[in-house]
Amino acid sequence: MDAIRWEGNTLFLLDQTKLPVEEVWLSYTDYRPVIDAIRTMVVRGAPAIxxxxxxxxxxxxxEGADLxxxxxxxxxxxxxxVNLFWALERMEKQAAACGGNPETLIAEAIAIHQEDVAMCRAMGHHGAAVVPDHARILTHCNAGALATGGYGTALGVIRAAHEQGKVDMVYADETRPLLQGARLTAYELVTDHIPATLIADNMAASLMAKGQIDLVVVGCDRMAANGDFANKIGTYSVAVNAHHHGVPFYVALPCSTIDLSIPDGSGIPIEEREADEVRTLYGVQTAPRTVEVYNPAFDVTPHSLVTGIITEKGVIYPPFRENLQKLFG
Structure with a gap:
């Protein structure tokens, strides 16, 4: 499964706002509409962005634009x-080295894409080792093939564990307000014939209390130097509930998502999105039009709630600040 293709100097994106009802591919030959595609979440997930x-x-x-x-x-x-900035910095360095030659830049972008898939598969290999037999796993939002170059971070771990026969059930939070868990994670799991159960976001704690969750695996959009990390809004609640119920909580991410320039989670910028994402659902009004809305796209989970960090280089355990520094030499 993939959501990004490059063919004949044209970028193709699978429109994730239409899933799972329709599979619509959009084509781009101008970079400016791609900006809108990122903003409107036609494409989403840190590695995929x-x-x-x-x-x-x-x-x-x-097109000869000012780079x-x-x-x-x-x-x-x-x-x-943070992967957005990481990829652009890498492309800018390549442009400086090659004088902006498009063919060289295309080769670099393809390399970034291929490396992301390889990193996800390595993450899956390392992460599967922490998954017990007959595991019942909870995940939040979508950190699968659709959110990456392919295969996935959190879902990459789940895919690898499933291939080893370890997974009895995956519980996917619906992930309000844009339902990435319901629309995208459930879609990926069903497509890959991985046992899946969709739950509302407010059901996770009760499942943990009943002993029906063995571990949690989530993705990440940016991690600070101490292991605090930003992920889709609601992740922090899942981590608190897992900590209270003694459920191991893992975050899976490529090293390109780790931002050592930010000491802790308080420095991670949090995007706030349009109010109507909460006031409406697929164009249907579900709240008073004049009610005030607070709609951050992400929250920050403190490192103290994290059992381990799964990367393409292995699983990192506390102390996170020290061990994350070692990861980068």
Whole structure:
């Protein structure tokens, strides 16, 4: 399963706002509409946003656009996902080295895409080792093939564990207000024939209390140097509930999502989105039009609630600040 393709100097994105009802591919030959695609979550998930931005940078080069201007516009599309900035910095360095040659830049973007898939598979290999036999796993939002270059971070761990016969059930939180768990994670799990049960966000604690969850695995959009991390809103609640019930809580992410320049989670920028994402559901009004809305896209989970961090280089355990530093040499 993939959500991003590059063919004949054209970027194709699977429109994730239409899933699971329709599978619609959109094509782009201009980088500017890609910015809107990132903002409106046609493409979403930190690694996928990074890969998409790299290809959009190539589109800018192909049309002879100002690459500094293109980079700045792409970087402003979403503030929390650090992979966006990482990929653009890498493309800018390549542009400086090759004089902005489009073919060289395209090769670099393809390499970023391929490396992301390889990192996800390595993450799956390392993460499967922490999954017990007959595991019942809870995940929140979507950190699968649709959120990455392919295979997935949290769902990559689940996929690898399922391939080893370890998974009895995956519980997917619906993930309000945009239902990425219901629309996307459930879609991926059903497509891959992995046992899946969809639950409302407010059901997770009761399942843990009944002893029906063996571990939690989630993705990440940015991690600070001490292991605090931002992920889809509601992740913090899942972590608190897991800690209270003694359920191991793991976060899976590539090293490109770790931002050592931020000491702790208080420095992670949190995107706030449109009020009507909460006031309405698929165009149907579900709340008074004049009610005030607070709609942060992410929350920050403190490292003290994290059992382990699953990366393509292995599983990291506390003390996280010290061991994350070692990861980068």
């Amino acid at each position: 990074g890969v998409t931005a790299a290809y959009a940078y190539c589109l800018a080069a192909l 500094k201007e293109a980079k700045a516009a792409l970087a402003a599309s979403r503030p929390t996902a």
